[in-house]
Amino acid sequence: MNDNALHTVEARIRQQAAAFCESGNVPGFVAGVHHAGEQTVVAHGTANVATGAPMREDTGFLLGSVTKVLTTTLVLRQVDRGLLDLDTPVVTYLPEFALTVPGAADKILVRHLISHTNGIDADLFFPHDKGRDALKSYVNGLASSCGSLFEPGEQLSYSNGGMIVAGRLLEVVTGTPFHDLLAREIYAPVGMKDSSTSAEQAILRSTAIGHFPDPETMAAKPTGMFMLPDTWGPAGSTPIGTIADLLAFGRTHLAGGVSPSGTRVLSAASTALMQQVSHDMQTPNVPPMGLGWVRYPFGDTAVLAMSGASPGGVSILCVVPEHDLVFTAYGNTPGAIMLQDQILQWLLSEHLGVQIPTLVTAAGQDVDLTPYAxxxxxxxxxxxxxxxxxxxxxxxxxxxxxxxxxxxxxxxxxxxxxxxxxxxxxxxxxxxxxxxxxxxxxxxxxxxxxxxxxxxxxxxxxxxxxxxxxxxxx
Structure with a gap:
C-alpha cells in the first residue's frame, strides 16, 4: 500500500468517525488499519466524559469478546505442545466439569468449547468472584446452575460459557492462572506491550471507559461498572489493550502465527485450522464458525472477525487474509458498532474493491408462520x-x-x-x-x-x- 492510499484510508476514517460520533452521541472512537506493510491509527473525541480525557491513538480499552480469539490461540498453543487434544473430552482434563443435565458435559470435546458448538446454556451466568480461583469457581457453579441447549456438535450458538471453561482448562493443563498465561504466551510474544488484565493496571495509563445514552436526553453518560467479573476473563471481561496491540495480534494471524517481531506464536497448521470452517448453520445471520474466528462471507471474500461488548463500549477485530489487511476499532457507546460496520464495508468495497452482494432482497410471500410461534x-x-x-x-x-x-x-x-x-x-x-x-x-x-x-x-x-x-x- 502506498502512502497516498494510506492517507486516503486515514482521512476517510477520520471523516466517518467525526460525523458519526457527532450525530450518534458517541463520545470517542479509535481505529487502526494495517495493509500491505503500512499502518495507520486514528483517534477522535473523548475517552471519558466524566474527566474529559481525550481519546488518543494509544488509549487502552476493554477488548471484550475479541478476547475469545486470544483464548483460542492459547488453546491451540497447548495443542501444538501436546498438552491438549482437540478431540478429547473436556472431562478428561477437567473431571469436575459438569452441567445440570446428567452426562451432558461428558460429551463435550475440547474443540466444541472454541467452535461455539458445545451447547452449554450459560450465556448470562455471571457468578461474581475475583482472583486466582475465579475460573475454578465458575466451572464449579455450572454443575448446579446451567444445563445444555443441544447435543455437542449438533448446532452453533455463541458461547461465553465454552470460552470460560476453555480458560479453566488452560489453567489446569499449564499450571498457570489464565491472566498470567495470557500475558506470558500472547501479550509478550505478539508484542502487545500496552495490554493488561485489570483495572489496577489500566489506571496507570490512558484508558477509555464505556458510556450509555441517557434515556431522557440521549447524551452519553459514563457506565457505572468498568468491567464484568473476573469469572468471565477468557470470554472477554478483563483484558485491556490498544489499537496497536490488536493490530499486532491480527498481523500474527495474517502471517501464519509469526508475530511482527518475528516470534512464532502459533504453528502455521494451527493458525490455518482456526481460520477453516468448523461449523456452518447455512443461514446468513449466523456466519460460518472457525475456531475462535467467525468467518463473515462478503461475496467470495472471507473476513475473520470478532466483536467485543464491554459495559458501554464495543471493540472489533477483522482480519482479511487474502488482502493482507487488519482492521480494528473501539467506540465507547454500544452504538459504535454501526460505525465499525460502515468503516469495514468501505474498506472492503472502496479500498480493496471487494464486491459486496446483497444478502437480503424483498420480503418473502406466503411464508407459513405457524412453525415459529x-x-x-x-x-x-x-x-x-x-x-x-x-x-x-x-x-x-x-x-x-x-x-x-x-x-x-x-x-x-x-x-x-x-x-x-x-x-x-x-x-x-x-x-x-x-x-x-x-x-x-x-x-x-x-x-x-x-x-x-x-x-x-x-x-x-x-x-x-x-x-x-x-x-x-x-
Whole structure:
C-alpha cells in the first residue's frame, strides 16, 4: 500500500468517525488499519466524559469478546505442545466439569468449547468472584446452575460459557492462572506491550471507559461498572489493550502465527485450522464458525472477525487474509458498532474493491408462520413469539437467577434489561428481518440482527437463533 492510499484510508476514517460520533452521541472512537506493510491509527473525541480525557491513538480499552480469539490461540498453543487434544473430552482434563443435565458435559470435546458448538446454556451466568480461583469457581457453579441447549456438535450458538471453561482448562493443563498465561504466551510474544488484565493496571495509563445514552436526553453518560467479573476473563471481561496491540495480534494471524517481531506464536497448521470452517448453520445471520474466528462471507471474500461488548463500549477485530489487511476499532457507546460496520464495508468495497452482494432482497410471500410461534428459552431469557398481522412479534423477558446476577447484567446493559416487542417480516421460510430496516442494512456486520429458526419437527421449530445465540423451544 502506498502512502497516498494510506492517507486516503486515514482521512476517510477520520471523516466517518467525526460525523458519526457527532450525530450518534458517541463520545470517542479509535481505529487502526494495517495493509500491505503500512499502518495507520486514528483517534477522535473523548475517552471519558466524566474527566474529559481525550481519546488518543494509544488509549487502552476493554477488548471484550475479541478476547475469545486470544483464548483460542492459547488453546491451540497447548495443542501444538501436546498438552491438549482437540478431540478429547473436556472431562478428561477437567473431571469436575459438569452441567445440570446428567452426562451432558461428558460429551463435550475440547474443540466444541472454541467452535461455539458445545451447547452449554450459560450465556448470562455471571457468578461474581475475583482472583486466582475465579475460573475454578465458575466451572464449579455450572454443575448446579446451567444445563445444555443441544447435543455437542449438533448446532452453533455463541458461547461465553465454552470460552470460560476453555480458560479453566488452560489453567489446569499449564499450571498457570489464565491472566498470567495470557500475558506470558500472547501479550509478550505478539508484542502487545500496552495490554493488561485489570483495572489496577489500566489506571496507570490512558484508558477509555464505556458510556450509555441517557434515556431522557440521549447524551452519553459514563457506565457505572468498568468491567464484568473476573469469572468471565477468557470470554472477554478483563483484558485491556490498544489499537496497536490488536493490530499486532491480527498481523500474527495474517502471517501464519509469526508475530511482527518475528516470534512464532502459533504453528502455521494451527493458525490455518482456526481460520477453516468448523461449523456452518447455512443461514446468513449466523456466519460460518472457525475456531475462535467467525468467518463473515462478503461475496467470495472471507473476513475473520470478532466483536467485543464491554459495559458501554464495543471493540472489533477483522482480519482479511487474502488482502493482507487488519482492521480494528473501539467506540465507547454500544452504538459504535454501526460505525465499525460502515468503516469495514468501505474498506472492503472502496479500498480493496471487494464486491459486496446483497444478502437480503424483498420480503418473502406466503411464508407459513405457524412453525415459529411459541416460547423459546435460554439461560435466564424467555422469548415469546406470536403471529401478528402477518409478521412475527417477539417479546423478550429477562428472568434473573438471583439478585447478584441481576445486578451485574443490569449494569452491563446500562440499566435497561427489557425491550419493547419487536416485529419481524419473513424473508423466506425460517429467516426473518426486523421490520423497518432497509434490506441493505444486513449486508455487513449487522446481518446478526436477522433471526432464523431451525430443526422443524412435527410442524414446530425446535430452535430460534438471534444474534448468533440459540434459544430452545420450551
Amino acid at each position: 411459541g416460547t423459546y428459552r435460554s439461560d435466564q431469557l424467555r422469548i415469546d413469539v406470536s403471529i401478528v398481522d402477518g409478521q412475527l412479534e417477539e417479546r423478550t423477558t429477562y428472568e434473573p437467577a438471583d439478585a447478584s446476577q441481576e445486578r451485574i447484567f443490569t449494569e452491563f446493559a446500562g440499566g435497561t434489561t427489557s425491550a419493547p416487542p419487536q416485529r419481524y417480516v419473513p424473508i423466506r421460510p425460517g429467516l426473518f428481518a426486523p421490520a423497518g430496516y432497509p434490506p441493505e442494512s444486513f449486508d455487513g456486520y449487522l446481518r446478526l440482527l436477522l433471526v432464523s429458526y431451525h430443526d422443524i419437527r412435527d410442524g414446530q421449530a425446535r430452535f430460534r437463533n438471534g444474534g448468533g445465540r440459540l434459544a430452545r423451544r420450551a
